[in-house]
Amino acid sequence: MENPAIAALFDEMADLLELDGALVFRVRAYRNAARVIRDVGSPLRELVETDPKQLTELPGIGKDLAGKIQETVTTGDFADHRDLRAKFPPGLLELLRIQGLGPKRVKQLYDELHLASPDDLRAAIAQGRLVELRGFGQRSVEKLQEQLEKAGATAERRFLLADAEQWATALLKYLGAEKRLRVEAAGSYRRRRETVADLDILVAAEPGEAAGDAVTRFVRYPEIQEVLAQGETKASVRLRGGPQVDLRVVSPEEHGAALMYFTGSKQHNIELRKIAQAKDLKLSEYGLFRGERRVAGATEEEVYAELGLDWIPPELREARGEIELAARHALPDLVTLDHIQGELHAHTNATDGKASLEEMVDGARKLGYRYLAITDHSKRVTMALGLDERRLREQWAQIDELNARLDGFTVLKSIELDILDHGELDLPDDVLAEADYVVASLHYGASKREADNTKRLVTAALHPHVDAIGHPTGQLLGRRDPYPLDFDELVAACVDTGCLLELNGSPERMDLPDHLAAAAAARGVRFVCSTDAHAVSHLDAMRYAVSIARRAGLTKSQVANAGSLAQLRKELKHRSPYRPTQ
DNA sequence: GCCGTTTTCGGCCCGACTGTTTTCAGTCG
Numbered sequence: 001m002e003n004p005a006i007a008a009l010f011d012e013m014a015d016l017l018e019l020d021g022a023l024v025f026r027v028r029a030y031r032n033a034a035r036v037i038r039d040v041g042s043p044l045r046e047l048v049e050t051d052p053k054q055l056t057e058l059p060g061i062g063k064d065l066a067g068k069i070q071e072t073v074t075t076g077d078f079a080d081h082r083d084l085r086a087k088f089p090p091g092l093l094e095l096l097r098i099q100g101l102g103p104k105r106v107k108q109l110y111d112e113l114h115l116a117s118p119d120d121l122r123a124a125i126a127q128g129r130l131v132e133l134r135g136f137g138q139r140s141v142e143k144l145q146e147q148l149e150k151a152g153a154t155a156e157r158r159f160l161l162a163d164a165e166q167w168a169t170a171l172l173k174y175l176g177a178e179k180r181l182r183v184e185a186a187g188s189y190r191r192r193r194e195t196v197a198d199l200d201i202l203v204a205a206e207p208g209e210a211a212g213d214a215v216t217r218f219v220r221y222p223e224i225q226e227v228l229a230q231g232e233t234k235a236s237v238r239l240r241g242g243p244q245v246d247l248r249v250v251s252p253e254e255h256g257a258a259l260m261y262f263t264g265s266k267q268h269n270i271e272l273r274k275i276a277q278a279k280d281l282k283l284s285e286y287g288l289f290r291g292e293r294r295v296a297g298a299t300e301e302e303v304y305a306e307l308g309l310d311w312i313p314p315e316l317r318e319a320r321g322e323i324e325l326a327a328r329h330a331l332p333d334l335v336t337l338d339h340i341q342g343e344l345h346a347h348t349n350a351t352d353g354k355a356s357l358e359e360m361v362d363g364a365r366k367l368g369y370r371y372l373a374i375t376d377h378s379k380r381v382t383m384a385l386g387l388d389e390r391r392l393r394e395q396w397a398q399i400d401e402l403n404a405r406l407d408g409f410t411v412l413k414s415i416e417l418d419i420l421d422h423g424e425l426d427l428p429d430d431v432l433a434e435a436d437y438v439v440a441s442l443h444y445g446a447s448k449r450e451a452d453n454t455k456r457l458v459t460a461a462l463h464p465h466v467d468a469i470g471h472p473t474g475q476l477l478g479r480r481d482p483y484p485l486d487f488d489e490l491v492a493a494c495v496d497t498g499c500l501l502e503l504n505g506s507p508e509r510m511d512l513p514d515h516l517a518a519a520a521a522a523r524g525v526r527f528v529c530s531t532d533a534h535a536v537s538h539l540d541a542m543r544y545a546v547s548i549a550r551r552a553g554l555t556k557s558q559v560a561n562a563g564s565l566a567q568l569r570k571e572l573k574h575r576s577p578y579r580p581t582q
Numbered sequence: 583g584c585c586g587t588t589t590t591c592g593g594c595c596c597g598a599c600t601g602t603t604t605t606c607a608g609t610c611g
Binding site for chain 2 (some may be wrong): 060135
């Protein structure tokens with residue numbers, strides 16, 4: 001069982017315990033464990049096999065939870081979870097996922113009205129039975145109704161790119177251990193979409209025995225929950241707690257064409273086939289053909305070339321104009337993870353981060369960065385113990401000391417500044433003027449009214465001391481939609497002032513979405529790739545931020561932290577001369 | 583359920599917001 005599935009199980013256990021009325025701290029222990037499991041970075045499965053005692057070294061994992069992790073890794077579940085699950089109808093867990101319904105209210109609905117699923121709830125609302133309940137007024141019922149409608153529209157389960165990556169990496173490692181097989185992941189995973197519904201794995205092998213071996217090896221993968229289909233060159237399985245995986249085996253001379261076909265996107269492929277048709281060619285997953293003769297197919301490069309196109313990076317294959325650029329040999333030279341020279345959004349344990357200032361610096365240095373901005377929360381974010389002027393200056397004094405000792409690395413004095421109700425900022429100008437870098441974010445009170453949110457963000461972007469807008473849309477994938485926002489207006493403000501927009505690679509955020517980043521880039525906005533790291537291991541999420549940038553078609557020169565510190569400072573200085581605002 | 587010790591129990595982050603109350607409960611982050 002891979003880490004995301006184990007984590008999901010522990011999260012569900014926490015839900016069940018809440019329904020069961022367990023002590024909140026016990027619930028919290030499971031939630032905390034789920035988070036730790038997600039963040040740990042290496043598969044716990046391997047740890048359990050080699051040295052299970054080390055599990056209790058993880059923060060918040062004691063003897064009991066370590067045992068449950070071990071049980072989960074080996075059996076796919078743990079007894080306490082099974083027992084508690086049997087105690088409640090499965091629909092209650094779905095009710096729990098509806099925004100505005102917590103464990104207390106779900107339990108109340110179940111106990112008093114015997115509602116055990118979203119459908120039950122829908123019916124009860126229609127019959128007007130909810131208003132009988134204490135604590136449910138007209139407004140609450142209306143809100144629930146809205147949420148129910150939304151939930152009905154999004155049935156398909158999608159996985160975060162970062163989670164999909166864990167399943168894909170483990171599976172590719174397993175399949176690739178067989179040396180004769182060339183194995184790759186295709187599909188939306190290869191295109192680095194922010195969420196992935198299933199994994200497509202492509203294997204190149206000689207037809208016959210080698211191909212059969214590949215399928216056999218695949219369906220014997222220990223992490224499989226169910227084999228859905230199995231043939232000679234194709235198989236589908238569902239992974240335990242994970243996505244469906246489709247495997248296709250093709251011969252080496254078909255490999256490039258098949259890789260293109262299974263990478264998609266569908267619309268990109270359709271456009272390619274039209275181009276082939278116009279050239280009197282036929283493109284399929286088996287190759288590019290003139291009549292019966294295969295003119296290309298072994299590599300993607302030769303297929304694209306025969307179509308008169310440059311090779312197109314998978315991240316761009318969304319039929320958003322990339323084919324025309326490829327025809328004109330004008331594709332952008334996309335930014336890569338190697339270009340990134342520093343991290344500009346990271347928290348420490350001074351607020352809600354898990355690691356100390358020194359540990360974060362150490363982590364950033366290990367990644368080969370030259371600079372790191374410590375952007376803890378400002379005071380408005382009370383739940384994270386946000387910094388006021390005094391504590392921020394204390395942190396900056398520590399940073400000065402640290403910088404004096406560091407060689408070839410610079411810690412930037414920074415802050416993640418909260419944007420208040422009308423666009424005011426959470427710290428006075430004289431403090432901000434001393435900062436090396438300021439990222440302003442909206443955390444509280446996002447309005448249903450587009451104009452309110454737009455005004456707040458635009459006001460912040462226009463402020464002379466704000467260098468970047470953090471996670472601009474506020475989306476949390478699968479949990480919270482972007483708040484209503486006139487994005488064009490925000491872009492206009494950024495164009496005016498040189499304010500950067502953040503591409504936040506935190507797996508649940510992936511904010512800005514790539515299509516918005518592309519739209520902003522077209523108007524000349526510049527960006528920063530960052531992770532919003534709250535722990536040392538989170539610094540690794542930079543590759544997801546870079547994925548957004550690549551999907552948006554950005555080059556190195558459009559990403560502020562893909563340059564040296566000197567270049568960055570020059571850009572920020574140019575942007576933010578100190579002009580006190582009244 | 584974890585953790586640390588003031589060392590085997592007692593504390594564990596807590597304030598804002600919403601809708602519902604009329605002094606608060608539930609949810610969220």
